[in-house]
Amino acid sequence: MGTPKLSIEALSVGYGRRKIIENLSLPAIAGGAVTALIGPNAAGKTTLLRALAGLVPAKGSIHLDDTELTSLSVAGHARHVTYMPQALPQRVALTVFEATLSALMSARDDAISTAEAHERALHALDRLGIADLALRGLDELSGGQRQLASLAQSIVREPTVLLLDEPTSALDIHHQLRVMQLVAEVARERGIIVVIVLHDIAQAARYAQRIVLLEQGAIAADGPPDEAITPATLARVYKVEARVERCSHGTLQVIVDRAV
């Protein structure tokens, strides 16, 4: 099987009569790479992700290769797409290991031995550095630990499309980088489509191969980081004065000087 492709055409999404995204089309998002969805508050990033996850009604078309996702049921959607929301459930009476295992089992149609399921669940926890939390209750975790546990549940499902809404917002700098590295690795290893909402433009520039910048429900820029993230775009969309430079390691650095 080749690398999957997600195509969005003439997509409109709203709440009641209020339109948030209107007639949005994007060149296909390819698997194997990370696409960062960035933009100011209320630009519609979460709304777009939720539409891709089939959690809000949308007009237009969302194709995953030959499958029209908008025509699938929520369960049908969930077989292809995993969505990790910004706000995570607080009161879940499961241990971290049980939750990871149950995420894995719910994503699979085929039989898998108990030993293999346990091994995969532990491996996911290990990759996120939280194997030591396996037997802790989800409701006993700190905000950052809960975010890591939720990422383990998303990754263990091995979806074709992984949608992450600000997955590093509660994490310290070590865990932010660890998660971004892992997400990039998972995309590469499995050839999956990863779309990640980030507020940290510097992290988006560093880890994503493609940046989609959303402004008031429309595309303000789309392309590789050095094309999509420019001082002019940042000034126009975010209203900040910023410099975009390459550091001695060759990575793109975004230095924001002031709000204007």
Ligand SMILES: Nc1ncnc2c1ncn2[C@@H]1O[C@H](COP(=O)(O)OP(=O)(O)OP(=O)(O)O)[C@@H](O)[C@H]1O
């Ligand atoms: N359930 C809802 N009902 C009505 N309006 C909503 C709902 N959820 C979001 N909105 C509105 O849709 C718009 C886009 O919100 P959305 O959460 O998609 O933005 P965002 O880009 O993810 O923002 P942020 O960066 O602040 O998280 C906002 O104006 C918001 O008020």
